[in-house]
Structures are given as C-alpha cells and as structure tokens.
Amino acid sequence: MTTTDFLGYTPDAKYSTSVAYFSMEFAIDQSLKIYSGGLGFLSGSHLRSAYELKQNLIGIGMLWKYGYYDQVRDRDNNMVATFIEKDYSFLEDTGIVFSVPVHSTTVQVKAYLLRPETFGSAPLFLLSTDLPENDEVSKSITHRLYDPNETTRIAQSIILGIGGGLLLEQLNITPDIYHMNEGHAVPLNFYLYSKFKNLEEIKKRMVFTTHTPEIAGNEEHDFALLKEMSFFYHMQDHEVKFVLGLEGDKFNYTLAALKFSGKANGVSKLHGEVARDMWGGYAGICEITSITNAQNKHYWQDENFAEKLEANDQQGLEVRKKEMKILLFKEVANQTGKLFDENILTLVWARRFAAYKRADLLMHDWNRFLELLKNTEQPVQIIWAGKPYPEDTGANKIFNSIISKTKTFANCAVLVGYELGLSELLKKGTDVWLNNPKMYREASGTSGMTAVMNGGVNLSIPDGWIPEFAVDGENCFIIEPSSDDLPEADRDAKENSNLMDVLEQKVLPTYYNNPTKWFQMIKKGVEDVIPAFESTRMANEYYEKMYDKTDQS
Known part of the structure; x- marks a missing residue:
C-alpha cells in the first residue's frame, strides 16, 4: 500500500x-x-x-x-x-x-x-x-x-x-x-x-x-x-x-x-x-x-470580497465589508445582547489566549481607554475572543477581567467559542486586527494574515511574520516597540502609549476622514499577503x- x-x-x-x-x-x-x-x-x-x-x-x-x-x-x-x-x-x-x-x-x-x-x-x-x-x-x-x-x-x-x-x-x-x-x-x-x-x-x-x-x-x-x-x-x-x-x-x-x-x-x-x-x-x-x-486563501477569503477588490470596486467592496460586519454583529448580539453598528470602525483582538499576547494592553491606561470608548466623532467598537488553556489560571483571570471591565460598555464585547467558525466571522468582520504580544515571543502568528485577506488592516507590534509584510501606513499600522532594556512594567506602559497614539492619530482619522486611502491600504494589504503569506x-x-x-x- x-x-x-x-x-x-x-x-x-x-x-x-x-x-x-x-x-x-x-x-x-x-x-x-x-x-x-x-x-x-x-x-x-x-x-x-x-x-x-x-x-x-x-x-x-x-x-x-x-x-x-x-x-x-x-x-x-x-x-x-x-x-x-x-x-x-x-x-x-x-x-x-x-x-x-x-x-x-x-x-x-x-x-x-x-x-x-x-x-x-x-x-x-x-x-x-x-x-x-x-x-x-x-x-x-x-x-x-x-x-x-x-x-x-x-x-x-x-x-x-x-x-x-x-x-x-x-x-x-x-x-x-x-x-x-x-x-x-x-x-x-x-x-x-x-x-x-x-x-x-x-x-x-x-x-x-x-x-x-x-x-x-x-x-x-x-x-x-x-x-x-x-x-x-x-x-x-x-x-x-x-x-x-x-x-x-x-x-x-x-x-x-x-x-x-x-x-x-x-x-x-x-x-x-x-x-x-x-x-x-x-x-x-x-x-x-x-x-x-x-494560511489557505480558498478556505479563509470571502469570494465576493475578493471579486470586488479584483475589480477595483471601492464602493462595492465597502458594501460587502459592511455585510460581513453585519454577520459578525449578529453573533455579538447573540452572545452579549449588544448591537454593533456596521458603519463604526471595529477593532478585534482574537487569537489563542496567553498572557504574553497581552489582550488587555489596550486598557493599560484606563482613563485613556475610557476616552477612546467615549469618542463620538470617531467612534470605535472593540471585540475580544480567544481560548486560554483551561488550567492557565493567569490567562483565564485576564479573560474574565476583560468581560467584567467592559460589561457596561455598549461598544465592547467579549465572545466565547473561539474556533474556526467564530474565527472566520471575526476575520471577515474586522476593520482593524490588533496584535500586541511582548516582542520576540510570537514565533509567527497567522491570524493577521487571514484578517488581511478579508479587508482587515493590521495594527501590530513588529514581531513574528509582521516584519516580512509590513509597510507602515501603506498596508498596516505599526506599534513601535519599546526599548529592550526597560523593565517589563515600563515596556507595557510605553507600548500601550504607542498603541493608543497610532490608534488615535492615524487609524481612526484615516478610516473616517480618508476612505480612499483606507481602500488603498486594504488593496495593498491583500496584494502583499497573497501569495507571500498564502499556504500554497x-x-x-x-x-x-x-x-x-x-x-x-
């Protein structure tokens, strides 16, 4: 045989x-x-x-x-x-x-x-x-x-x-x-x-x-x-x-x-x-x-989205992206009772849930995080998802603390059941895919690749596969890492500050004020991710x- x-x-x-x-x-x-x-x-x-x-x-x-x-x-x-x-x-x-x-x-x-x-x-x-x-x-x-x-x-x-x-x-x-x-x-x-x-x-x-x-x-x-x-x-x-x-x-x-x-x-x-x-x-x-x-394009990429992009149809692509967001938001409503708006920038943090991946870095400066959530001129919706190892008490504590801290915010949701199906919804429905692990701890990371295939723009620390892909401001937004010499707590604080700066000063203004540039970033992202980061x-x-x-x- x-x-x-x-x-x-x-x-x-x-x-x-x-x-x-x-x-x-x-x-x-x-x-x-x-x-x-x-x-x-x-x-x-x-x-x-x-x-x-x-x-x-x-x-x-x-x-x-x-x-x-x-x-x-x-x-x-x-x-x-x-x-x-x-x-x-x-x-x-x-x-x-x-x-x-x-x-x-x-x-x-x-x-x-x-x-x-x-x-x-x-x-x-x-x-x-x-x-x-x-x-x-x-x-x-x-x-x-x-x-x-x-x-x-x-x-x-x-x-x-x-x-x-x-x-x-x-x-x-x-x-x-x-x-x-x-x-x-x-x-x-x-x-x-x-x-x-x-x-x-x-x-x-x-x-x-x-x-x-x-x-x-x-x-x-x-x-x-x-x-x-x-x-x-x-x-x-x-x-x-x-x-x-x-x-x-x-x-x-x-x-x-x-x-x-x-x-x-x-x-x-x-x-x-x-x-x-x-x-x-x-x-x-x-x-x-x-x-x-x-990652495999035929499994992960939405065909309708790919057709609109191939035709350079900005309006059609924006319509399809909103349709994909609506599908994700039905699951958000199903799990959390919160109704998200497809016209609002949606940021997603979702992957295997481990402490070094820092799911909660976004809220490290709590007051600044609250200001972000209250911004009505350039509003944001945030979704977290991921599976911690069941016996990893530290990671489980972080996961549940995010649920607790964001429970009262109508524009924050934490989803459970992070498997292929939910992962696909998230990657197709995200506008911004957040990736902020501790530097040199992420061997590769692949979730951002499939998000890009579906019009998600990476907001990322330059770890793993990102340095091979990233052209900052053209196909993604880079979070500048802090000095390796800083103590861990200081590094978290500095990288949180850098993350918020990019989000407030570059990501949100581009999305809301310059839709043509956003479309070009999506287009270049897909062009750069396929075939270089496609599993063929x-x-x-x-x-x-x-x-x-x-x-x-």
Missing part, C-alpha cells in the same frame, strides 16, 4: 517525495474539533494546500474524544471550560488496530481516516485509544488535547510518535520524509531507531518545525519518568543520552528533535534567528532555517527546503 491509495489523486510529479506529517492538532473544519489554536490552524492550512497542489503528503494526528474544550459562560457570564463528547460520522474506521507499549501496559490504538474529498485536505489519519479493550487510564490518553496530567501528556506523545510510526508500518507505507510539526511526536525517532539502529539514517528522513521561541515553553520531562513510561521504545535511557549526546536529568523534546533531524525550521525569519540563538550552542543539532507560516507558497517551500533529499546522502 502507498500514500497514493489514500490521496484520491495521482501526485504531481514534482512532489514525488512522500511525506508523513505528524502534528498533535489539525484545524481542518469547524465540525472536527481536534485543535486548540495557531498550531492547528497552521497544520490545517498546510493539509488544504497540499491537497490543492496534489502533493504526496499524508497527515498523522490524534482523535480527541472531548476535543480541546468547549468554551461557554457560567451564570455570572464568566468564561468556563466544559468537556463534551464528540462524534464524527464522516471519519472512516480503517479497521486497523495495533498495540503500543505505554508504561507497563500494552495500549490498543485504532486508526480513523479523514478522506481528502470530505473537506478538501490531504488524507489525515487520526489515532484513538478510546477502545473497549483498553482500561480507563489507557482510554483517557486520547480524551483531551494537552491533558494537564503529566503522565497523560507523555502518553499522548508516545501514541502520536510511536503509534504513528507503527500505523505506517501497518499500512505498509515507508515515507521518504517524516515531518514533526512541533516536538510532540519526538518518540517517533525512537521507533525509527529500533528499525535503523543508526542516528544518521534517521537524520536522512526526519525534518522538524519548531514553533516556540523561548526555552521555558519547550516541553521537557525527567529521563527517569520517560523511561518508566516507555517513551524511548526499546532504547535504554543511557543509550539515548549516548546516541544524542545529552547530559543531565531532563529530556527536552525540542533539543532531541533538533538532534534527530536532518533539517529544521522556525516559522518566520525573525523566529529562525531567535531559534538559532536559543539552540545554536548545543552540539549535534541540525541546521535551523525558516519557513514563514501561511508555504507548502511548496517545505518541499523545496525541507523535503528535498538531493543534498542528503
């Missing part, structure tokens, strides 16, 4: 290299809730473009019984996480069941298939341990994406990596390239070592994409616990240390992935530099290049930079 048996098409000859793409999450469709945020959005767009280009690529992921979580409100209107069982009639039961050693147990794993024609993506195999023959602990491995229990999280990586490798064996598929999208699948390498008995043979076949621009964010666990969990498959921990040249008691997923891989990449030019600085001092790591993340370019670049084996022997 070959990958072409599942593709539903004959791969284009220029993509003859066969690839197995491993990721803990994929955002393919609103109905398939197996993702949390940007990592999933990225892998979903990659599979969509791979399908459109007829690439020889299959995805390997996990079938999460309860998804990430369902984001709802409690009786006090605060955000809470609930876990609801998901059923998917469109997934095909392959009938393949195999065993994976986890801890002292042999866990049974079943493989399901999302066929390409279902949602227009490369074929995606999803692994589940929620089977009657497993005990309750084993069943729970594939219950929750990013389970907070340490041993369950480790087991999830074992199922993805070793289980994914064993699945390919069951399918009689030997891909030319194994691609780890983030370090979760690193146990795959120990499975491959049992086959090849040679690190160099693995390096010929393995590539790795890192997404996390700080040491603390890269997952690691005690060697002793990982050995006990069967994380290293048939290798002993002392063998692992010897083969990879590792020391100490902690095993870092990213470092190991960099040592197992022949090539690796960061997800923007800036992140590539950061990653080389982070890991360059370690012996035995592979080259780290960069391939900037991108990205999927091609992975084949050219990462999957090409001609320079490996």
Whole structure:
C-alpha cells in the first residue's frame, strides 16, 4: 500500500517525495474539533494546500474524544471550560488496530481516516485509544488535547510518535520524509531507531518545525519518568543520552528533535534567528532555517470580497465589508445582547489566549481607554475572543477581567467559542486586527494574515511574520516597540502609549476622514499577503527546503 491509495489523486510529479506529517492538532473544519489554536490552524492550512497542489503528503494526528474544550459562560457570564463528547460520522474506521507499549501496559490504538474529498485536505489519519479493550487510564490518553496530567501528556506523545510510526508500518507505507510539526511526536525517532539502529539514517528522513521561541515553553520531562513510561521504545535511557549526546536529568523534546533531524525550521525569519540563538550552542543539532507560516486563501477569503477588490470596486467592496460586519454583529448580539453598528470602525483582538499576547494592553491606561470608548466623532467598537488553556489560571483571570471591565460598555464585547467558525466571522468582520504580544515571543502568528485577506488592516507590534509584510501606513499600522532594556512594567506602559497614539492619530482619522486611502491600504494589504503569506507558497517551500533529499546522502 502507498500514500497514493489514500490521496484520491495521482501526485504531481514534482512532489514525488512522500511525506508523513505528524502534528498533535489539525484545524481542518469547524465540525472536527481536534485543535486548540495557531498550531492547528497552521497544520490545517498546510493539509488544504497540499491537497490543492496534489502533493504526496499524508497527515498523522490524534482523535480527541472531548476535543480541546468547549468554551461557554457560567451564570455570572464568566468564561468556563466544559468537556463534551464528540462524534464524527464522516471519519472512516480503517479497521486497523495495533498495540503500543505505554508504561507497563500494552495500549490498543485504532486508526480513523479523514478522506481528502470530505473537506478538501490531504488524507489525515487520526489515532484513538478510546477502545473497549483498553482500561480507563489507557482510554483517557486520547480524551483531551494537552491533558494537564503529566503522565497523560507523555502518553499522548508516545501514541502520536510511536503509534504513528507503527500505523505506517501497518499500512505498509515507508515515507521518504517524516515531518514533526512541533516536538510532540519526538518518540517517533525512537521507533525509527529500533528499525535503523543508526542516528544518521534517521537524520536522512526526519525534518522538524519548531514553533516556540523561548526555552521555558519547550516541553521537557525527567529521563527517569520517560523511561518508566516507555517513551524511548526499546532504547535504554543511557543509550539515548549516548546516541544524542545529552547530559543531565531532563529530556527536552525540542533539543532531541533538533538532534534527530536532518533539517529544521522556525516559522518566520525573525523566529529562525531567535531559534538559532536559543539552540545554536548545543552540539549535534541540525541546521535551523525558516519557513514563514501561511494560511489557505480558498478556505479563509470571502469570494465576493475578493471579486470586488479584483475589480477595483471601492464602493462595492465597502458594501460587502459592511455585510460581513453585519454577520459578525449578529453573533455579538447573540452572545452579549449588544448591537454593533456596521458603519463604526471595529477593532478585534482574537487569537489563542496567553498572557504574553497581552489582550488587555489596550486598557493599560484606563482613563485613556475610557476616552477612546467615549469618542463620538470617531467612534470605535472593540471585540475580544480567544481560548486560554483551561488550567492557565493567569490567562483565564485576564479573560474574565476583560468581560467584567467592559460589561457596561455598549461598544465592547467579549465572545466565547473561539474556533474556526467564530474565527472566520471575526476575520471577515474586522476593520482593524490588533496584535500586541511582548516582542520576540510570537514565533509567527497567522491570524493577521487571514484578517488581511478579508479587508482587515493590521495594527501590530513588529514581531513574528509582521516584519516580512509590513509597510507602515501603506498596508498596516505599526506599534513601535519599546526599548529592550526597560523593565517589563515600563515596556507595557510605553507600548500601550504607542498603541493608543497610532490608534488615535492615524487609524481612526484615516478610516473616517480618508476612505480612499483606507481602500488603498486594504488593496495593498491583500496584494502583499497573497501569495507571500498564502499556504500554497508555504507548502511548496517545505518541499523545496525541507523535503528535498538531493543534498542528503
């Protein structure tokens, strides 16, 4: 059996290299809730473009019984996480069941298939341990994406990596390239070592994409616990240390992935530099290049909007943009009881919700924020949305504090249920897409790309992908970052001030006083974002930079 048996098409000859793409999450469709945020959005767009280009690529992921979580409100209107069982009639039961050693147990794993024609993506195999023959602990491995229990999280990586490798064996598929999208699948390498008995043979076949621009964010666990969990498959921990040249008691997923891989990449030019600085001092790591993340135009861009823009129809585009805003505002009214006006500039902050992304930076100077909300000459409407990790108490506190602080303002709304569907509404309905993370913390960020595709103008700190795109005042508005030498609190204050200056002195006046310039900014934004930040370019670049084996022997 070959990958072409599942593709539903004959791969284009220029993509003859066969690839197995491993990721803990994929955002393919609103109905398939197996993702949390940007990592999933990225892998979903990659599979969509791979399908459109007829690439020889299959995805390997996990079938999460309860998804990430369902984001709802409690009786006090605060955000809470609930876990609801998901059923998917469109997934095909392959009938393949195999065993994976986890801890002292042999866990049974079943493989399901999302066929390409279902949602227009490369074929995606999803692994589940929620089977009657497993005990309750084993069943729970594939219950929750990013389970907070340490041993369950480790087991999830074992199922993805070793289980994914064993699945390919069951399918009689030997891909030319194994691609780890983030370090979760690193146990795959120990499975491959049992086959090849040679690190160099693995390096010929393995590539790795890192997404996390700080040491603390890269997952690691005690060697002793990982050995006990069967994380290293048939290798002993002392063998692992010897083969990879590792020391100490902690095993870092990213470092190991960099040592197992022949090539690796960061997800923007800036992140590539950061990653080389982070890991360059370690012996035995592979080259780290960069391939900037991108998003799929056919999935994300409104066709009617694109037609108006192509025809240079300013009036028609303004009409369509208001129609898209009205669709978003119906959801605002549904969730919050607030009626927004499609004629008013609407600013959106929406993405995976983490403290470093600073959702509340806009209100850092509370009095100035109030003045902004009370401006009747150039009024603004503001929407927040995003999903914090359920156990991240700090991020959850920020989310609920924004709800509390803005509850009485008719022109502020906080939405829950940030998944593909709501994300699409927000990106199509926004006028200004706000992005203000702490500098050097956003590896790439992709939400602003899809906002631009639908006529949203970025108001952003120059982090992640933004420096590769931005022409300040022509296709976006840049928030000047503060000096790196300032204490964190002073940086927040300075960058809040810079943000408000740009918003009050440039963004609002342009929107209200110069609609022709606003139209030109939208037009240039779309011209600059496509094809440079459309996932056709990205999927091609992975084949050219990462999957090409001609320079490996």
